[in-house]
Amino acid sequence: MSRAFFIRGAHDGYVAPFNLRKGQPGEVLLDVASVGLCGSDLHYYKDGGIGSAVVKEPFVPGHEFGGYLCEDFGGLSKGALVAVDPNKACGHCEYCEKGYANLCPNVEFIGAPPFNGAMTERIWVPSSQIVPLPENFTPLEAVMLEPLGVAIHAVDLAKPKLLEQVALVGCGPIGLLILQVLKVAGAGEILAVDPLEHRRDMAARLGAARTGSSVNDIRAWTSREGTPLVIEATNSPLGFRDAVLASKIGGRIVLVGIPDGDTYTLPAAEARRRGLKIKFARRMGEVYPRAIELVAGGKVDVTSLVTHQVGLDEAPDTFRNHADNAPGYIKSLIYPNGL
Ligand SMILES: [Zn+2]
Numbered sequence: 256m257s258r259a260f261f262i263r264g265a266h267d268g269y270v271a272p273f274n275l276r277k278g279q280p281g282e283v284l285l286d287v288a289s290v291g292l293c294g295s296d297l298h299y300y301k302d303g304g305i306g307s308a309v310v311k312e313p314f315v316p317g318h319e320f321g322g323y324l325c326e327d328f329g330g331l332s333k334g335a336l337v338a339v340d341p342n343k344a345c346g347h348c349e350y351c352e353k354g355y356a357n358l359c360p361n362v363e364f365i366g367a368p369p370f371n372g373a374m375t376e377r378i379w380v381p382s383s384q385i386v387p388l389p390e391n392f393t394p395l396e397a398v399m400l401e402p403l404g405v406a407i408h409a410v411d412l413a414k415p416k417l418l419e420q421v422a423l424v425g426c427g428p429i430g431l432l433i434l435q436v437l438k439v440a441g442a443g444e445i446l447a448v449d450p451l452e453h454r455r456d457m458a459a460r461l462g463a464a465r466t467g468s469s470v471n472d473i474r475a476w477t478s479r480e481g482t483p484l485v486i487e488a489t490n491s492p493l494g495f496r497d498a499v500l501a502s503k504i505g506g507r508i509v510l511v512g513i514p515d516g517d518t519y520t521l522p523a524a525e526a527r528r529r530g531l532k533i534k535f536a537r538r539m540g541e542v543y544p545r546a547i548e549l550v551a552g553g554k555v556d557v558t559s560l561v562t563h564q565v566g567l568d569e570a571p572d573t574f575r576n577h578a579d580n581a582p583g584y585i586k587s588l589i590y591p592n593g594l
C-alpha cells in the first residue's frame with residue numbers, strides 16, 4: 256500500500272494510505288521524486304475548489320513533478336529522472352486543432368479534480384506526457400519546469416518590447432519566474448510589487464529595478480501614469496484592479512493569477528478610460544523545450560525560489576503554512592519517497 260497527501264475540502268488536508276490504480280495501455284509508472292506545491296493546489300486547499308473544479312471527494316493534488324522511470328522507456332533506462340507535462344488535451348477538438356491545447360475543454364489534467372495528482376509515492380502517467388531531461392537535472396529542476404512553462408506562456412502573451420518598462424503585480428513563485436523570463440525576453444525596468452516583504456526581497460535579488468508593497472508604489476514611481484505593460488500574478492480578487500491601476504493609457508495587461516474566491520473586483524471606469532488590451536493566460540502552450548533550455552543554460556534561477564523541501568508527512572503543515580502566508584515561504588517541494 257502506498258501513501259498520498261489528500262485534500263478533502265477547505266482547510267482539510269491529510270496523509271493516508273492510497274491504492275495505486277492499475278496502469279492503462281500506453282502509460283508508464285514513475286516513482287515520484289519531487290512535487291511542487293502550486294498556487295492552484297493551495298486554492299483547492301483553501302477554497303475546496305477553483306470555479307467549477309470542485310473537490311467532491313478526497314483527491315490527491317500535485318501537477319508539478321518529476322519522477323524516476325520504473326522500467327525502461329523509449330530509449331531511457333529504468334531509474335532515469337523525467338518531468339511530466341500534466342496537460343492531456345483531447346487532440347481533436349476545435350481548440351486542439353488550432354494549436355490551443357491549453358484551452359481544450361476535454362482536458363484531463365493530472366492533479367486537478369477529479370484526476371489524482373502526484374503527491375504520492377508512485378503514479379501512472381501517459382507516455383506521451385513524459386518529458387526527457389538532460390542528464391544532470393535535479394528533481395527540483397524537473398519540478399520547476401512546469402511553473403516556468405506558465406511564466407514563459409505569460410511572457411509569450413505579453414510580447415514585451417525591447418527595453419519596455421513593465422509592472423509586475425505579485426511576486427510569488429510564478430511572478431518571480433515571469434520576472435526572470437521578462438529579462439531574458441529583453442524587457443526594460445521591471446517594477447515589482449507584493450505585500451510580503453520576503454517576496455519583494457527575492458524580486459530585488461532576481462533583478463527587479465524597484466520593489467514595493469502595493470500598486471500605489473508603481474503609480475508613484477511613474478508619476479501616476481503607469482506602465483505600458485502590466486503582468487498580474489497574484490491570488491487576490493484585487494489583482495485585476497491593481498493591474499488596471501498600474502497600467503498606462505492604452506496599455507496591455509496579462510492576467511495570470513487565480514483570484515481567491517474565483518471572483519475579480521474591478522472599478523469599470525478605471526479600465527474603460529484607459530482603453531486597455533487585456534489577455535488572460537491559461538496554463539501554457541508548447542513550452543517545455545524552452546523551459547529546459549533556460550534552466551540548463553542558467554538563464555533562469557529556479558533554485559533560489561525553493562525555500563522549503565519536505566517529506567510527505569510534512570505536507571499538511573506545509574499547506575497550512577502557505578495558506579497562512581507564513582514568513583519565508585516562497586516555493587515548497589514535497590518528496591513523497593523522502594528527500
Ligand atoms: Zn502549477
Ligand SMILES: [Zn+2]
Nearest residue numbers: 345348351359
Ligand atoms: Zn481538445
